[in-house]
Amino acid sequence: MDASTATTLQNLLARRRSVRRYTDEAVPLSTLLNILSAGQGRTSAEGKRAAPSAHALYPLTLGVIVRRVEGLQPGFYAFDPESAQLKLSGPDLEAGVLNEAALGDETWLEDAAVVVAIIGNRELALQHFAEQQTDGLRGARYIDFEAGAVAQNMYLAVTAEGLGSVVVMGFDDAAMKSALKLGESSHPVALFCVGRSAD
Numbered sequence: 001m002d003a004s005t006a007t008t009l010q011n012l013l014a015r016r017r018s019v020r021r022y023t024d025e026a027v028p029l030s031t032l033l034n035i036l037s038a039g040q041g042r043t044s045a046e047g048k049r050a051a052p053s054a055h056a057l058y059p060l061t062l063g064v065i066v067r068r069v070e071g072l073q074p075g076f077y078a079f080d081p082e083s084a085q086l087k088l089s090g091p092d093l094e095a096g097v098l099n100e101a102a103l104g105d106e107t108w109l110e111d112a113a114v115v116v117a118i119i120g121n122r123e124l125a126l127q128h129f130a131e132q133q134t135d136g137l138r139g140a141r142y143i144d145f146e147a148g149a150v151a152q153n154m155y156l157a158v159t160a161e162g163l164g165s166v167v168v169m170g171f172d173d174a175a176m177k178s179a180l181k182l183g184e185s186s187h188p189v190a191l192f193c194v195g196r197s198a199d
């Protein structure tokens, strides 16, 4: 299969699969940045991004737990959509804290080379869409919907890069917020594990 056939959209959709077993291999930094850019990278002069956002509000951010990335020290990074670069925002999380906040035994949260936390500013979205609210939850629904688009973009980019990933949403919201040491207005919506598939 030539490279262009391997990365056509139909081909990527057919090959995209959730992967929960990873090797110890490190991920190249350029590969990781491609994946994050597929999720939240800037794609227009006026600041629009790869994934859609209601009113172009962009209430999501990507927090990146780096364990094994070539040329990058382990730690907690923030992805900057404007520059498509990672900025160190804190030390590496202690081993086990992500799985402890999970509802089941999700060992892939601990084994993946990288875990991307899709973080939502729920209050911003609720406030922004307050006039559209019929049940008081419209902004929150938008956040979940947008996180799905971000995750799917990243799944396809991971597939194109020959790596594996899985989205994880089965966690205790408060425990995961505390494990990630997020500020008051930041809430974990989904985690996205990335690594070289061991299957």
Ligand SMILES: Cc1cc2nc3c(=O)[nH]c(=O)nc-3n(C[C@H](O)[C@H](O)[C@H](O)COP(=O)(O)O)c2cc1C
Residues within 6 Å of the ligand: 016, 017, 018, 019, 020, 106, 166, 167, 168, 169, 170, 171
């Ligand atoms: C909203 C949502 C939540 C999910 N949460 C988890 C999870 O907590 N843990 C996990 O291992 N997989 C999780 N998954 C992955 C699904 O189990 C997976 O997509 C499903 O088994 C279909 O397999 P596929 O992705 O390989 O097509 C989630 C998927 C979605 C869409």
